[in-house]
Each structure stands twice: as C-alpha cells, then as structure tokens.
Amino acid sequence: MNTIIQTIDKTNLTKENLKLAAGILQNGGLVAFPTETVYGLGGDGLRAEAAQKIYAAKGRPSDNPLIIHIASLDSLSLLTSAIPEKAKILAEKFWPGPLTMIFEKDARVPFGTTGGLNTVAVRMPSHPVALALIRESGVLIAAPSANTSGRPSPTKASHVIEDLDGKIDMILDGGAVGIGLESTILDLTQEPPMILRPGYITKEMLEDVIGTVTVDKGLLSKDSSCQKPKAPGMKYRHYAPKGELTIYEGNPEIVASSIAAQTKKETAAGKTVGIITTEETKSLYSSLLPDSGLLTLKVIGSQKDPSSIARSLYGLLRDFDASGTQVILSECFFQAYLGQAIMNRLLKAAGYRIIHLEDS
Numbered sequence: 001m002n003t004i005i006q007t008i009d010k011t012n013l014t015k016e017n018l019k020l021a022a023g024i025l026q027n028g029g030l031v032a033f034p035t036e037t038v039y040g041l042g043g044d045g046l047r048a049e050a051a052q053k054i055y056a057a058k059g060r061p062s063d064n065p066l067i068i069h070i071a072s073l074d075s076l077s078l079l080t081s082a083i084p085e086k087a088k089i090l091a092e093k094f095w096p097g098p099l100t101m102i103f104e105k106d107a108r109v110p111f112g113t114t115g116g117l118n119t120v121a122v123r124m125p126s127h128p129v130a131l132a133l134i135r136e137s138g139v140l141i142a143a144p145s146a147n148t149s150g151r152p153s154p155t156k157a158s159h160v161i162e163d164l165d166g167k168i169d170m171i172l173d174g175g176a177v178g179i180g181l182e183s184t185i186l187d188l189t190q191e192p193p194m195i196l197r198p199g200y201i202t203k204e205m206l207e208d209v210i211g212t213v214t215v216d217k218g219l220l221s222k223d224s225s226c227q228k229p230k231a232p233g234m235k236y237r238h239y240a241p242k243g244e245l246t247i248y249e250g251n252p253e254i255v256a257s258s259i260a261a262q263t264k265k266e267t268a269a270g271k272t273v274g275i276i277t278t279e280e281t282k283s284l285y286s287s288l289l290p291d292s293g294l295l296t297l298k299v300i301g302s303q304k305d306p307s308s309i310a311r312s313l314y315g316l317l318r319d320f321d322a323s324g325t326q327v328i329l330s331e332c333f334f335q336a337y338l339g340q341a342i343m344n345r346l347l348k349a350a351g352y353r354i355i356h357l358e359d360s
C-alpha cells in the first residue's frame, strides 16, 4: 500500500489534507495523526473492520482494546448510556486533554473495538489536528498509539513512518508532540475509580476534583501475579528497545560509578553501550568513563523539569535502536511530578530489570 504522508500546521489547519484524511476514515481506512500525548493510528471506532485493520497494521493482539477519541461531550452519550457524575466533573475539568475514562459500553460500540470487553475507553484529545480530524470526518476515531506493537510509542511522524509506512493509508505530520507519554487511564466503572495507567494527569490532580482514586497494583512492578492488570494492554511487554535496558536506582554518585563500571565491562567485551543521564547528573561521569567509540551518553532532560524527561523518553529509546546499541544503562526518574508515569514506562521497557544500590 502507498502511504500518503502530508504535513499539517496545527496553527494554520488547511482543509485539503484534513478533507483527504477525513474521507479515508469515512471509507473505513486508517490515518495516523498527532495528539498531545503521542501519535495515534485512527480508524472508525464504530466499525469492527476498521479495528481489524488497526490490529493488523500494528501487529497487535486483538484482545487489547482501543481508545475512542471524541471532539464533543455529546458524542460520549453515543458510546455509553451510563455516565457517572464523577465522569462529568472530570470531563469538565480535564477534557479536552490527556485523560481517558472507561465506561460501560453502549451496544453501538462493536466488541471488535473493545477487545471483547463490555466497557469502552473514551478520550477527548486537546491537539488541534486531532480535534479537527474528528470534527471534519464526523467519525468517532478509535486510535491506539501509532507504533508497531511492542515498540516505543511515536512522538514524531518519523517514528510512525519507521513503523507503519506502507501499512496504512495516510500519516498527518503535525510535528513533535507535547507530552510524549500516553494518557492517564481512569476506570469509572468501579468505585472508587481506579487508575489503570499513570500519565500526565496525576492521582493528586484527579483526587482534587473527585476525592479518593485508587491505583491498579502492579503498575510499577511486574509482581502483579496475584492480580491481572485491569487494562489488558498493560500485560504485554511494551515500549521495548532492542538493546538490553537496565535501570540503576540509588544515590546519584553511586549510580554513576556503578553505571561506569558496567560500561567498562561491556565495552571491553566489544559491546555498544548507551547511558541515559540528566542535565544535573551528567558531570558525575566525566572522569569515570572509558574513552571508547562504543559508548554514547544521552541526556534525557532536566530533573527540574520532569516533563522534559517524559517528552524525550520514547524518542531516545528509538535512537538507541536505530544505532543498534546493545546495552542501555539508565538512571532512575522518580521525580515527584510525572515520576510514576515515567517509571511505569521505563520499567516496562527494561522488562523490570532494576538494580537497587545501597549507600555504603
């Protein structure tokens, strides 16, 4: 299939490419588009065949349900007839924005879209291109992240092209996304509501408006054997880079010296090594690292601005893939804000390989 790739300026939306994309969606085709979190791979959420095509293009298991994207609150009542009071309050406060809510599904929503579940995930994105595409097409757009299943989510169009060129009808290139991590998922079919995936909208922000919110245990550890993750997608090994990723946790000096020691060992064995550090901690490595062409040190962002870390994470993992880096050693990012969301993704990418270092 020839994939049409067109750039779109979010501050100056042109009708031609939006019209073309809208027509593709109306005809049951697939269009990748930017949202404020990550790029999505969109199809008609009310047509099971469109969901089938999405699963096929991503190589995604079809029991992993899709999020339906809407552009107005009226559309929510087409997808569910049970809108809890708390959902209305949250929609008022956080929509459009990076919050996905789970509801009982209306019969209109095909099981093909919800992975066979009786519930449906809904989100109103805030990205102007996403909103314009939903409005122009009149389609309620089912959209997972626009990556091949198991790869890091795309934060720019080039990532989508890498994974899906030739497999979908169109890619709208609206530049780099703002947040870089997928939306927070909140299940409102249980009381108190439960966070199934952490994101930019934190537990504290939700609790400020609706009171107690619980968090799916197992979100930060793989030791959820007693409890199946509530969001089916959270059980798969996601966001995985090709190299072997290990996270080091502890006092920054000890982390840097342990990472440096491991780097020496790996490069001596002829392996390529990538180190993930921050603006604040990069200088700790200066006298410790071997002078080796096998080594790359990448600054993910600043600890003072956790959103910079969130925004760079997936792109950085993809860069390591592109350069064929075999071993990736990362610092830990349990920053107060966004730390949960960042570490949830990083731990999964590492297959939960984390080394806890004691102060000596």
Ligand code: TXA
Pocket (backbone or CB within 6 Å): 035, 037, 038, 039, 040, 041, 064, 065, 066, 067, 100, 102, 114, 117, 119, 120, 121, 123, 125, 143, 144, 145, 146, 181, 182, 183, 185, 196, 230, 231, 232, 233, 234
């Ligand atoms: O930010 C986002 O949410 C992005 C953009 C494109 O909107 N989308 C996204 O979709 O991350 P996806 O498919 O990559 O992740 C959706 C997650 C999966 O873990 C899935 O299992 C969960 O949402 N999910 C969807 N419907 C659900 C449901 N009815 N019950 C529980 N979990 C659900």
Ligand code: MG
Pocket (backbone or CB within 6 Å): 144, 145, 153
């Ligand atoms: Mg995804």
